[in-house]
Amino acid sequence: AQTVTQSQPEMSVQEAETVTLSCTYDTSESDYYLFWYKQPPSRQMILVIRQEAYKQQNATENRFSVNFQKAAKSFSLKISDSQLGDAAMYFCAYRSYSGGGADGLTFGKGTHLIIQP
Amino acid sequence: KAGVTQTPRYLIKTRGQQVTLSCSPISGHRSVSWYQQTPGQGLQFLFEYFSETQRNKGNFPGRFSGRQFSNSRSEMNVSTLELGDSALYLCASSSGLAGGRDEQFFGPGTRLTVL
Numbered sequence: 001a002q003t004v005t006q007s008q009p010e011m012s013v014q015e016a017e018t019v020t021l022s023c024t025y026d027t028s029e030s031d032y033y034l035f036w037y038k039q040p041p042s043r044q045m046i047l048v049i050r051q052e053a054y055k056q057q058n059a060t061e062n063r064f065s066v067n068f069q070k071a072a073k074s075f076s077l078k079i080s081d082s083q084l085g086d087a088a089m090y091f092c093a094y095r096s097y098s099g100g101g102a103d104g105l106t107f108g109k110g111t112h113l114i115i116q117p
Numbered sequence: 118k119a120g121v122t123q124t125p126r127y128l129i130k131t132r133g134q135q136v137t138l139s140c141s142p143i144s145g146h147r148s149v150s151w152y153q154q155t156p157g158q159g160l161q162f163l164f165e166y167f168s169e170t171q172r173n174k175g176n177f178p179g180r181f182s183g184r185q186f187s188n189s190r191s192e193m194n195v196s197t198l199e200l201g202d203s204a205l206y207l208c209a210s211s212s213g214l215a216g217g218r219d220e221q222f223f224g225p226g227t228r229l230t231v232l
Contacts (some may be wrong), residue, residue, distance in 0.1 A: 033218065043205060045223035052218075091160065095217070102217025104150060104162025104175055 002027045002092050008106035013082050014116045020067075021077045021111045023092030032096040034068065034075045034111075035105070040088040048090070051075065087115045121210050121224035129230045135196040138227045140208035142189050146173070148213025149191035150221065151183060154205040161208075166191050167213040175214060194228075203231045 001028045013019035025034065036048040050070050051059045058066050063083075067076045079086055092108040122141045130136050142149050150173075151163040162175040166185035183193040190208075195202055205228050209221040 042144075043207075043226050045207060047220055050220075093160075097216055097218070101172060104119075104165060104173055105152070105160075105221070106162070107160035109159050 010112040012114040023075045028068040028094040035093040036077045038088045071105045123224040142210030146210040148211045150209045152207045
């Protein structure tokens with residue numbers, strides 16, 4: 001079974017600084033996506049960024065970028081120029097594909113990101 | 118385009134009762150997935166429906182069931198409620214095409230409390 005591990009239950013960063021959230025996963029599949037979701041206090045899950053396993057280039061979305069190390073099964077999220085609105089729970093997630101279909105998302109336990117003004 | 122809607126937003130039930138939660142996907146989306154979020158177990162996949170058929174299922178007991186209607190709206194039902202079923206239930210919709218590689222959009226969730 002696939003597992004996703006987020007080893008940092010909580011992280012704190014000063015506004016405008018850079019922070020990196022860690023995620024490792026375990027799978028024997030070759031075709032999969034990795035995701036970072038943000039869940040603010042409103043509880044609405046929002047997709048931050050996603051990475052296809054076959055793509056070597058790291059995904060980037062504005063201030064958010066990932067460091068995807070496939071051999072090490074590592075998928076970290078870097079947030080640059082942190083803003084107060086970035087404060088939320090961040091979940092790393094995995095989804096594999098086989099037989100023309102997709103499995104459900106497997107989530108890590110989450111990292112609570114605090115932004116200090 | 119309206120987002121994913123879930124009703125009700127909050128629900129209080131007692132042990133042994135049953136409950137039905139509803140999810141209306143984004144217009145045009147045919148896939149609806151359900152997730153349970155608890156402090157102890159985190160986020161866990163329940164099941165996915167596509168074009169009225171269950172396409173995928175997580176590891177939950179048979180007390181958890183779902184269905185999807187022709188308009189893609191989905192309901193999930195939990196029978197014989199237990200205290201441990203207290204959770205935030207999230208649904209997510211997507212087009213369901215492209216082999217599931219399209220983005221899933223989440224609803225605001227239904228907070229179920231079992232007393």
